[in-house]
Amino acid sequence: MSAEAKATDYSAARIQETVEQILTAGVLPAIVQAGHPVLRQVAAPFDGQLDAAELGQLIDLLRSVMHKAPGVGLAAPQVGIPLQIAVLEDEFEVDPVVAATRGREPLPFFAVLNPSYRPLGSLTAAFYEGCLSVNGLQAAVSRPASVRLDFTAPDGSRQELDFSGWQARIVQHETDHLHGILYLDRAELRSLTTNAEYAARWAQPDISLARQELGFLPDPQTPWGESS
Structure with missing residues (x-):
């Protein structure tokens, strides 16, 4: 997965130019979809390519795009910024x-720069998960149930925070985006479903019925059932 992703070839100047174009366009950018190369590249670590004002404007824009979608997270590559x-x-x-x-x-809302995570313990959870860059589909993904996130805050401070449950899933999903990983790379592909089929058949609190009927993850992995 991440080992296969190549680092973006965007220079700092090209990143700054791309951000400026998006910020001055006067409309919210579209969310890029699976198949776009930016989603399969390791994004450039933030190291001052944008000044404080530009960074703040970009964070505000990402939040607006996330709200409009709507979603619970959004990574810069999803609007074409590596x-x-x-x-x-x-x-x-x-x-x-x-x-x-x-x-x-x-x-609560927060923004992260250069995030990485590591599991806390061995417990995993599997739930249906979707992505704003993979329109119309969902699949069950098994992930660590708790993680520690290491990141830089927009003010430049280095932070570590622990997350569990659904918050841990969101943290992992968005961090993966910055390393060229889509949730489908980690998914049980036999669980893949359209949004319409999910709503009609599999929208229970856990994935036990879908697991039985679609034939994936035959052994329960956690006492909770599953997660996204």
Whole structure:
């Protein structure tokens, strides 16, 4: 997966120019879709390609695109910018049973630069997951249930935060984007479903029914059931 992704060949000047074009376009950019090379490249680490004002404007723009979609995270490559910046936020109202099963709690907005994560313990969770850059599809993905995220905040401070449940899934999904990884690379492909089929058949709090009927992940991996 990530070992196969090549580093972007964008220079700092080209990144700055791309950001300026997007910021001055006067409209929100489209979210690029699977097949676009930027989604399969390791984005450039942020090291001052943008000044503080440009960085703040880009973060605001990413948040606006995320809200419009709507989604719970967005990485800069998803709007065509190969730079290691992502925004995350989950304030959606969720059915209490679904929230409890998936370990889903509100995630206040924050932005990350140059993030990396590592699992905390060996527990994994598998749930259906989708992506704004893979329109119309979902698939079950098994991920570490808890992770530690190391990142630089927009103010330049280095931070470490621990996440579990659905928050951990969001953190992993967005960090993966910055390293040329799509959730499909980690998915159980027999679980792949259109959004319409998911809504009609598999939108239970966990994936137990889909696992039984579609024939994937035959052995439960965690006491919770699954996760996205």
